[in-house]
Amino acid sequence: MLAPVPSLETTVENTPLETLFTSHIGLLSLFTIGFIVAMAAYLCLYVRRHVKEDTAAHERELNRQ
Numbered sequence: 001m002l003a004p005v006p007s008l009e010t011t012v013e014n015t016p017l018e019t020l021f022t023s024h025i026g027l028l029s030l031f032t033i034g035f036i037v038a039m040a041a042y043l044c045l046y047v048r049r050h051v052k053e054d055t056a057a058h059e060r061e062l063n064r065q
Helices: 016-022 024-064
Strands: none
16 A cells, blocks of 8 residues: 655745745844844944044144154
8 A cells, every 4th residue: 555645735845045035034034134234334334434534643643743
């Protein structure tokens, strides 16, 4: 006697990428990851710009003395 063949619907499972792009929690996770990456890039640029400005101001102050 042969075992019954499961239907296609029960054998197909969502892959992690499908879950990430199609479910509500996956989309929320994707938004959160994107937000954190954007925030890290902004903070990196902000700190870099201010360090450059403060370094230039310090150099000008040293040259005056």
